Amino acid sequence: MSTPKQFASHGDMEDKVVSFEKLSDNAYAYTAEGDPNTGVIIGDEAVMVIDTQATPVMAEDVIRRIREVTDKPIKYILLSHYHAVRVLGASAYNAQEIIASRDTYDLIVERGEEDKASEIGRFPRLFRAVESIPEGLTWPTMTFDGFMTVDLGNLEVQIMQVGRGHTKGDTIAWLPEQKILFAGDLVEYQSTPYAGDCYFREWPQTLDNLAEFEAEKMVPGRGPALKTPTEVRQALAGTRAFLTDLYTCVNQGVAAGKDLKTIYRETYDFMKPRYADWVIFDHCMPFDVSRAYDEVNGYEDPRIWTAERDIEMWKELEGN
Numbered sequence: 001m002s003t004p005k006q007f008a009s010h011g012d013m014e015d016k017v018v019s020f021e022k023l024s025d026n027a028y029a030y031t032a033e034g035d036p037n038t039g040v041i042i043g044d045e046a047v048m049v050i051d052t053q054a055t056p057v058m059a060e061d062v063i064r065r066i067r068e069v070t071d072k073p074i075k076y077i078l079l080s081h082y083h084a085v086r087v088l089g090a091s092a093y094n095a096q097e098i099i100a101s102r103d104t105y106d107l108i109v110e111r112g113e114e115d116k117a118s119e120i121g122r123f124p125r126l127f128r129a130v131e132s133i134p135e136g137l138t139w140p141t142m143t144f145d146g147f148m149t150v151d152l153g154n155l156e157v158q159i160m161q162v163g164r165g166h167t168k169g170d171t172i173a174w175l176p177e178q179k180i181l182f183a184g185d186l187v188e189y190q191s192t193p194y195a196g197d198c199y200f201r202e203w204p205q206t207l208d209n210l211a212e213f214e215a216e217k218m219v220p221g222r223g224p225a226l227k228t229p230t231e232v233r234q235a236l237a238g239t240r241a242f243l244t245d246l247y248t249c250v251n252q253g254v255a256a257g258k259d260l261k262t263i264y265r266e267t268y269d270f271m272k273p274r275y276a277d278w279v280i281f282d283h284c285m286p287f288d289v290s291r292a293y294d295e296v297n298g299y300e301d302p303r304i305w306t307a308e309r310d311i312e313m314w315k316e317l318e319g320n
Contacts, residue, residue, distance in 0.1 A: 008314070009125065016035050022069075028040040028042070034222050036221065042069070043072070048078055048157060050184070054089055072153075088116065088133045100143055114305065121310060122310065162210060166194070184221050185221030188238070188278075189231070192288075193243060250289055263289065268289070
């Protein structure tokens, strides 16, 4: 760790190979080698898109692939949470409704502008064509508390919150008859969980709640579509292991009276042999350890990341 690393994902500029996979007659997964995923649900009358991509230009590729399999109108956008990389492509779909949990709406009010500037700074490749994003933020037109259903035409989509984890507003979509789960960033597969805005102590229980669905297929927030119950269980277990390992290291460091930079270096060295091959490991680790350190020290809710705070934190933890 003697050579300073490029900030966040500034070293990740190679284009990824996109996959658009059919999980059932109604469900598709848009994935790209660990980039943020988009889910697609198609009923007899309408289409729902779950997470929009980072810019309208990037969303156009999702729309093109949807149009290869259906001409049904894209009536609904579902935001699994508030992060800019998930929501700022929404305008491309011209959807009738943008659905989010009330908690997600509240987070957009509280920190949406700061998060937008922060994430655009972190992900130069994902925010190519950033000029295509309309001014302002992506605002939900429909909010819910806890649970709602949407009928896409002979297909009921259950939308719900099952606990806090990646954020306090995390939202999943569930096709109960097909046992297909769209998990958002509550679950990652072969990809590092971003935990900078998370609830470390609650996230494992939320994963247990997801396990109770006994999903047979899953679209995680990042990583390939999961097509068997075994892969679903592996993704849940892997996400849990990463969070538990990291939080335990940080908790032990705080208990020993160590400062944040020392804890970061020790936690990084512990986690690297286990998880360094997961996508965006080096990007996530400083943010994840910073949040864990805050939570151990009594910050129940995540502090707001700004573009300025991002850079200051990175220099503190990754500088020599």
